[in-house]
Amino acid sequence: MMSEEIIKDVIVGENEDYIINMGPQHPSTHGVLRLEVCLKGETVKYLVPHIGYIHRGIEKMCEANTYQQIIHLTDRMDYLSAHINNEAVCMIVEDAMQVEVPERVKYIRTILDELNRIASHQLWWCAFGMDLGALTSFFYGLRDREHILDIFEESFGSRLLHSFLCPGGLMHDVHPNFQKRTKEFIKYFKTKLPEYDQLLTGNIIFQNRAIGIGHMSRETAIGYGVTGPSGRGSNFACDVRKIAPYGAYDKVQFNEILETGCDVFARYKVRMAEMWESMSIIEQLIDNIPEGDYTAKMKPIIKLPAGEYFRRVETARGELAVYVVSDGNKSPYRMKFRTPNFSNLFVMNEIASGYKIADLIAISGSLDLVIPDIDR
Amino acid sequence: MPEAVFPEGTQLLEVIVPARKLFSLAERLKSDPILAFDYLISQTAVDFTTKFTVVCHLDSVKFRHMLVLKTELTDRENPVVDSLTALYPTAEFFEREIFDLFGIRFNNHPNLKRLFLEDDYGFPLRKDFRDEINIIER
Numbered sequence: 001m002m003s004e005e006i007i008k009d010v011i012v013g014e015n016e017d018y019i020i021n022m023g024p025q026h027p028s029t030h031g032v033l034r035l036e037v038c039l040k041g042e043t044v045k046y047l048v049p050h051i052g053y054i055h056r057g058i059e060k061m062c063e064a065n066t067y068q069q070i071i072h073l074t075d076r077m078d079y080l081s082a083h084i085n086n087e088a089v090c091m092i093v094e095d096a097m098q099v100e101v102p103e104r105v106k107y108i109r110t111i112l113d114e115l116n117r118i119a120s121h122q123l124w125w126c127a128f129g130m131d132l133g134a135l136t137s138f139f140y141g142l143r144d145r146e147h148i149l150d151i152f153e154e155s156f157g158s159r160l161l162h163s164f165l166c167p168g169g170l171m172h173d174v175h176p177n178f179q180k181r182t183k184e185f186i187k188y189f190k191t192k193l194p195e196y197d198q199l200l201t202g203n204i205i206f207q208n209r210a211i212g213i214g215h216m217s218r219e220t221a222i223g224y225g226v227t228g229p230s231g232r233g234s235n236f237a238c239d240v241r242k243i244a245p246y247g248a249y250d251k252v253q254f255n256e257i258l259e260t261g262c263d264v265f266a267r268y269k270v271r272m273a274e275m276w277e278s279m280s281i282i283e284q285l286i287d288n289i290p291e292g293d294y295t296a297k298m299k300p301i302i303k304l305p306a307g308e309y310f311r312r313v314e315t316a317r318g319e320l321a322v323y324v325v326s327d328g329n330k331s332p333y334r335m336k337f338r339t340p341n342f343s344n345l346f347v348m349n350e351i352a353s354g355y356k357i358a359d360l361i362a363i364s365g366s367l368d369l370v371i372p373d374i375d376r
Numbered sequence: 377m378p379e380a381v382f383p384e385g386t387q388l389l390e391v392i393v394p395a396r397k398l399f400s401l402a403e404r405l406k407s408d409p410i411l412a413f414d415y416l417i418s419q420t421a422v423d424f425t426t427k428f429t430v431v432c433h434l435d436s437v438k439f440r441h442m443l444v445l446k447t448e449l450t451d452r453e454n455p456v457v458d459s460l461t462a463l464y465p466t467a468e469f470f471e472r473e474i475f476d477l478f479g480i481r482f483n484n485h486p487n488l489k490r491l492f493l494e495d496d497y498g499f500p501l502r503k504d505f506r507d508e509i510n511i512i513e514r
Contacts, residue, residue, distance in 0.1 A: 052492035059477075060500050095387075222415050222437055225466040236437070243440055309387060310433065310444075312417070321433065325422050334501075338418035338433075346469045375492065 024053055031371025042357050047349050055375040062335035067093050067302045075161040078373040080120040081315035083112050086165040088322045092311040093167035096304040104292040105169045107285050110248040114278040119148040120316035121271045128365040129200050132209055137200055144192050147185045169295025182286050186279050210265035214363035216351045225343035228318025230367050233267035235260045240314040252284045264366040303330050317368055341373040390444040398447045399458040406463050412436045419470035421478045423503045428455050459485040477501040
């Protein structure tokens with residue numbers, strides 16, 4: 001009698017939620033993220049992201065550090081756009097102190113931004129291909145990314161977390177080979193990027209797993225604040241380089257890539273096209289770097305005038321906004337980082353519900369999440 | 377709205393409203409066709425020891441103008457403000473982060489739980505937070 005009831009329960013249990021954990025360690029997330037996924041068969045009913053595994057309290061640490069020290073903390077948020085994070089903090093200090101940075105600095109910063117963006121998109125491309133079962137893409141992507149990291153290493157002495165900027169300019173001038181090697185890289189990568197398309201973009205297996213998956217409407221993207229290539233794949237014009245140009249972006253011609261597909265493949269195409277745009281921006285700037293100082297004159301102790309400051313930049317993943325409340329001391333009273341991945345993560349429940357669990361890998365890959373950026 | 381205060385000399389246009397008016401003003405800012413503040417860039421809070429300030433940075437995708445919406449909460453023991461989740465879905469998670477780090481509660485929030493930290497942890501971004509084990513005072 002008892003056992004019959006149990007058997008009945010098992011069959012009846014079909015209507016109960018079947019919950020599995022994806023993560024905290026999972027190869028398709030760059031970091032520790034746990035997704036509590038509720039399944040019906042193999043269809044996702046809903047999912048709940050659990051974060052905080054690597055929360056370091058960077059905002060609290062900022063309150064005890066000087067602005068020069070904070071730059072080193074921002075590297076550790078979105079480590080694949082380390083240079084762009086540095087620039088956000090540098091620019092907010094320059095804004096507040098009304099320092100005019102030399103033209104040379106602006107040009108070099110913009111070139112480095114774009115190199116960083118290409119390197120980040122390359123790593124995304126190779127990891128995304130690998131998530132969907134194309135192992136070759138991993139080797140292609142890392143092979144080409146190595147060239148950019150070599151340029152960084154020569155100029156900054158580090159490959160991933162540069163901390164090369166300081167308020168007012170650069171730590172030191174770039175290496176004399178910088179221009180030559182960057183031009184060599186652009187020439188090289190222009191022959192390699194079409195290979196990416198041949199390998200993955202036109203691949204019918206890949207297309208079947210990407211087209212029509214993870215639909216995110218434009219309203220959803222704006223409502224959830226999904227920025228960067230993920231938002232632009234849903235036709236949400238959110239490129240801060242266009243809205244509020246900084247650095248040397250007002251001196252170059254480039255297009256904001258917008259796609260109307262709203263699916264995984266649209267977000268993929270935006271990133272592929274952005275690599276071409278980044279190369280075009282670098283080409284326009286690399287031969288015109290003006291001579292001059294590599295830094296403006298700054299006082300050794302930086303104290304921002306009391307007040308509130310706000311600055312937005314475009315990282316490889318979206319909009320990074322920095323909000324500083326200063327009380328006139330050498331460390332900020334409150335520092336807030338609005339990081340792109342934080343907003344990009346939480347849209348996942350909305351766009352993954354109703355798709356298969358195998359599609360969840362493609363969807364989370366297409367959002368290009370970096371977890372330390374969420375946890376801060 | 378007569379209670380709104382516009383402080384001068386700020387980097388961006390700012391509006392300070394009483395906490396009970398925050399939601400209705402945000403609703404108007406979003407729905408008015410010539411304002412159309414439909415994109416919440418960030419929402420955060422600042423502890424000024426005598427008061428908490430909740431700061432929302434709003435942006436309009438159509439017109440590209442920005443506005444800073446603020447509200448001040450003087451009750452330190454039990455700070456409460458209305459949630460903006462019904463207008464901006466992303467506010468749900470910004471508000472959970474604020475609740476986690478400042479202990480500010482939000483009315484009508486669908487799921488007000490801590491985001492990063494454990495339930496018995498204090499509110500670390502409050503200025504009177506002390507953690508002898510993990511934070512070394514200089």
